[in-house]
Amino acid sequence: MNSSVLTGILFAQISNWQRLGDGLHRSRRQMDLMELLPLALGLVVVAIVITIVVKVRKRNDMTQRCDDPNKLFRELSLAHNLDRASRNLLWRLAEALQLAQPAEVFLQPAHFQGDRIPQELRDEEAELQELLERLF
Amino acid sequence: MNTGLATTFERLVASRNNAANSVLLAALESTDTAVYDGALKAVIARRNKTGHLAALQKWHQLSPEQREFLQEGRGRMSGALRDAVLSEDDQLFANACELVEEFKEFDLIATLVTLAENQKSQHAEAANDLVLRLVQQLSEMAHGPRDYQDRRDPESLCRFVLESLERSVERFRTHKRSELIEAFVTLGGSRSNLLQQILDEPHHPCYLTVINTLTNSQSPGVFKLLLQSLESKMAPLSLLNVISKRDDPEFVTLLLELAKDELSAKTAKNLKRIRSFVWLKPGKRGYDSFDEQEQALCIKLVAASGVKPDEFLDLLERLLHRGTPHARWAACEALASIPGDRGNQLVLNAIEDSDVNVQAAATRQIRDRHVPGAMSILLRQIDSPYEVVRDATCHALSEFSFANYLAGFEGLHDDARRTTGALVKKVDPKTVPSVLKEMKEKSRRRRLRAVEVSEVMGLVPEVVEGLLALLEDEDHMIRAASADALQFCPTAKVQNALRQAANDPNASVQNAAKSSLTIFDELVTQGHVGVVSSVGGQA
Structure with a gap:
């Protein structure tokens, strides 16, 4: 019964003893x-x-x-469920503030509003304000 | 703290990223209170020595609430505390010392001992003092009630600290820090073999320092060591000397408490080896300053000690003269064991004491001491208005019992029968029941003697029921004697009984009854109104 089932997928049949030692014989084919x-x-x-x-x-x-400042930034971003845009904005804020570690931005509420916002991010004050309320 | 900031700190505390340490340290410079407090808590919560050191560095600037945060980090900060203690930074060292003491970080004692021994270190002196204070705390913890909230085992801590202190004692010649020896003695107690060894070797370099500590320390460990030594088989002489020289109230109170209960044989034996107590001298720190109970206890303790009898008598005399009532009583009781003229004189003085208990104590022993004039004093005391004195007199005159009186009754002449009988009546409370019992005896001779005794002792009114019963006795001699004796009890009931007895078949009984009735009539004639009216009226 088994042989009838396997017949359809059997490609070749050879005696187990027939090819024994082929690779060792002097007349074996050279591999390319x-x-x-x-x-x-x-x-x-x-x-x-x-x-x-x-x-x-x-x-x-x-x-x-580990000792990875960037990973810590990601870890904190994940903890706060921040989307990519918010993450990018925070990252840019950290860069603008020239913080030793980007994650320090999560503990610097003063830089999210008013005059303390770096010049290059003034246009995004509203988003920063939103982040401020969310993170602090 | 609001949710956002709390989430940040929660993450920073839990993070396995070491970068979080730097972020928190930066936040410790923040001027925002919420950020600063959160960072401080997080720094303490994380297992990071650098962070802990940074918090320690700020300890002196923290508010009481912020200091509480550090309390929560107790146990996690040992490493940082060790580094801070060994730091050259004065402020960090001072902060660490304060915290070590507050946290009771006994594990750091070994480090502090090493620092204290280092004579080149500018912090050696402070470390020395801190070791002493910590050992004091540990000693109190080990000898006080166990605080089960503190999971550290005081015994294990003591063993650990003692090991480092013993090593320091061995290095005493080098460092010469007597405070470390004091700490060792405070903690060592009876558990340290080295301490026993030092006490047995007066030439040991630490001997004098050890003795000085034992004499002056207020540590419970030292108190326990000294008091336990009294319960040992053979206390070292050096410790007994210390005990005799200490007069600080804290120690003396504990010493006196030994006398509250019965002294054990070992304690009594060791006390006998003490020849004096410094507090035996009157003065500010002497027995004068003791309260009532302590004065009484000190008498008991001195009595058990090897103090010379004369000195003991001096103490008793002063206490009898100026002590509190309880102490005077105790002094008087103690005199019982000291024979001699001086003691006799003190007892005689005590009989005149204003306190009745003292009077009683003196009265009780006056006869046994063979004090001249004792009997006359006792005869006076037997009529004392105070029951306790009368009882004591009865105790002193206990040989004047009814049984003894009865046994010797036949041999006494009339006067002696009367005077002794009167005394027996006062001394022996069982006299009346005994006479009544005698009146019921089967022996005719004893019943007859009982009637006579009641008459001689003036007991007729008290034993009237017995005499009335004897009017019915089978023996006419007894009936006659009873009828005769009843003349001393002129009541209506007796009169009726005598009237019946006047009709007795026996002539001697009739005569005796009639004679007694005649005496009753004479009483009426002589105007003994109370007796007459009562007899007549009731009749």
Whole structure:
């Protein structure tokens, strides 16, 4: 009953003993390295994908010990559920204030309003005000 | 704190990103109170020594509320405290010392001991003082009631600290820090073999410092060591000397409390080796300053000690003269164990004391002391208006019992029977029941003697029921004696009984009854109105 089921997908049938020792015999066929090229390329692609996945996972894994100011900024942004625009605005504010660490901006309420807003961000005072209320 | 800022700090506390430390340290420079307080709390909550050191650096500037935040970090900050204590920065060191004392960080004592021993360190003196204060706290913690909110085991802490102090004692020749020896003695107590060793070696370099500490320290550990030594098999002589020389009220109070209960054999044996107490001298810190109970206890303690009898008598004399009533009573009681003329004189003086208990105590022992004139004093005391004095007199005259009187009755002549009988009547409260019992005895001779005794002792009114019963006795001699004795109880009931007895078949009984009735009639004639009217009226 099994053989009737496998018949449809069976490509070749050979005796297990018939090819034993083929690769060892003097008359064996020489391997062409070019035949391995697709395999090597495939491996490279897999490695790159794995590296990217690991990097991405590591970048977003906040449970791992590290000393990464940018990651801390992301961690705080995630904690406050900030969207990309708000995150960008905060990042630019941190840069404008020339803070030692971008995350310090989360603890500087004074720079979100009035004259303390850096010149280049004056146009976005309303958004900053909104962030101020949300973060502080 | 509002939700947004709270979320930020929550995240910063929980973050495993070390960059959070720098962010928080930067926030500690903020002028915004909410940000500053949040950053301070977060810094303490995180396990980061740099952050803790930064908080310690600011300790002296913090408000009481902010200082509370640091209290919450107790246990997490040990590392930072150790670094701060060893820091060259004066302010950081001062802050750390304050916090170490407040947190009772006994684990840091070993570090502080090392620092105190370092004579080149500018902080050695302060470390020295801090060690002493911490050891004091630890000693109180170990000897006081256990605070189960503090999960540290005082015994384990003591062992740990004692180890470092013992090592310091071994280095005493180098550092010469007597305060460290004091700390060692305070904590060591009976648990330290090294301390016992030092006490046994007067030439030990630390001996004098140890003795000085034992003499002056107010630590509960030292008190316990000294008092426990009295309960040991053979207390070191050096400790007994210290005990005899201490006159500070705190220690003396504890010492006197030993005498509250019965002294154990070991304690009594050790006390016998103490020849004097510095507080035996009158003065500001002497027994004069003791309260009533302490004065009484001090007598008990001195009595058990090896203080010379003359000195003991001096104490008793002064207390009998100027002590409180309770102390005078205790002094008088203590005199019982001291024979001699001086003691006798003090007892005689005590009989005139204003306090009845003192009078009683003196009266109780006056006969046993063979004081001249004791009997006349006792005969006076037996009529004292105070029951306690009368009881004491009865106790002193206990040989004047009814049983003894009855046994010797036949041999006494009439006067002696009367005077002794009167005394027995006062001394022995069982006299009346005993006479009544005798009147019921089967022996005719004893019943007859009982009638005679009641008459001689003047007990007729008290035993009238017994005599009335004897009017019905089978023996006519007893009936006659009873009828005769009843002449001393002129009541209507007796008169009726005698009238019946006047019709007795026996002539001697009739005569006795008639004779008694005649005496009743004479009483009426002589105008004993109370008796006459009562007899006549009731008849």
